[in-house]
Amino acid sequence: MELITLKTFNNELDAYLFSQFLSNHNIQSYMFNQFISTIYPIFNNTVGGIEVKINIKDIEKANVVIELYKQ
Numbered sequence: 052m053e054l055i056t057l058k059t060f061n062n063e064l065d066a067y068l069f070s071q072f073l074s075n076h077n078i079q080s081y082m083f084n085q086f087i088s089t090i091y092p093i094f095n096n097t098v099g100g101i102e103v104k105i106n107i108k109d110i111e112k113a114n115v116v117i118e119l120y121k122q
Contacts (some may be wrong), residue, residue: 054081054104057113063089066101069120076116078109 057073062067063085073080083102105113 053107055107055110056102056116057105057110058103060103061088062099063101065079066103070103070105073103073105073113075115076119077114078105078111078116080105 057080057081058066058069060069063082066082066085070080081104082102084098087098088101106116
């Protein structure tokens with residue numbers, strides 16, 4: 052399975068809410084860097100923030116869901 056970064060966040064709560072939104076639309080997602088960004092927020096920019104990744108096969112469906120999330 053190849054993962055692609057769908058969206059990047061500066062805090063864990065926003066990343067978690069987005070991940071749950073994807074889950075509600077049957078898209079499995081994975082969060083990366085959430086522990087280092089939460090424990091050591093000063094390193095958030097160094098690691099690139101909290102990344103929400105999905106399977107590359109779900110990218111078209113995810114793009115539609117992102118438009119719903121923006122509303």
